[in-house]
Amino acid sequence: MLYRVEGIVIRSMDYGEGNKIITLCTATHGKIGVLARGAKKVKSRHAAxxxxxxxxxxxxxxxxEGLGTLNQGEIIESHFSLREDLYSAAYASYACELLDRTLQDEEVGSFWFNQLKACLDGLSAGKDPEIVIHLFEMKILQAAGYGPVIEECLSCGRQDDTHFISPRLGGRLCRSCRHHDPAAMKVAPGTYKLLSLFERMDLRRLGNAEVRDSTKAELKKVMRAFIDMQLGLQLKSRNFLDQLDKYEI
Structure with a gap:
């Protein structure tokens, strides 16, 4: 059967002497594997x-069932700038691997596709990569059914002026319910405000944001804990990002 879909390449691997297998995230058919014959050859019409x-x-x-075989295609946006810059490529690779490991094969939903596209567009446009990625992480958690409860206490529904976040339980705890998780993290008001905004915001609406380094550091700690506790994934791309952070000047 012949398919024609719009998709984003989230994984590309060599196969045999001259071929490649790509994994596409699509809005209409979920995640699909496609064999591109001869794509490793420099002059191949499928290489790009x-x-x-x-x-x-x-x-x-x-x-x-099985792999598709690429017949033809047309590039809509190459995102070349993401591949030529080491840091941009690292963030984009993390976003793609996170989606790839979370999204089941052919689990259909345009939400996944739209958020990934917005993430890559945001990185290409020079928006703060840390903010883009943490918002994308929130959208992935929500799409996977593990979206944190931030606006109110996840235990009693109360809203108070304390900001205790429990990645293990999946959201905010008020002062009275903090005993449910003594390890819950108390976050600064600025971090809580961002988390609350992330819970409600579509990544396609993200503008250019200026966030203090201390707030970004705490936001990273919280979002990483949510990803680890709720999804439990070991991602090579995240390890690479950590190595880049160590040597960043």
Whole structure:
């Protein structure tokens, strides 16, 4: 059967002497694997279509199960700038791997696709990569069914002036309910405000934000704890980001 879909390349791997297998995140067919014959060859008409982060229209043949075979395609947005810069590539790779490991094969939903596209567009546009990625992490948690409860206490529904966040339980605890998780983190008002905004905001609406380094550091700690506690993923791309942070000047 012939398929024509818009998709983003979230994974690309060599296969055999001259071929590549790409994994596409699509709005209409979920996550799909496609074989691009000859794509490793420099003069291949498919070479550019298989580059990581590429957003394009892909036409491929596929049986009911297994890989599709790429017939033709057209690039809509290459996101070349993300591949030529080490830090941008690291953040984009993390976003793609996080989605790839969380999204089940052919789990259909345009939300996943739209948030990834907005994430890559935001990184390409030079928006603060840490803010873009942490908002994307929040959207991934929500799409996977583990979205944190930030606006009110997840135990009693109360809203008070304390900001205790429990990644283990999945959200905010008020002063009276903090005993449910003594390890809950008390976060600064600025961090809580961002978390509350992230809970409600679509990534496509994110503008240019200026956030203090101390707030970003605390936000990173909180979001990483949510990802670890709720998804339990070991991601190579995140380890690489950590190594870059150590050597950043």
């Amino acid at each position: 279509l298989t580059q990581p982060f590429t957003y394009g229209e892909y036409t491929f043949y596929r049986q009911k």
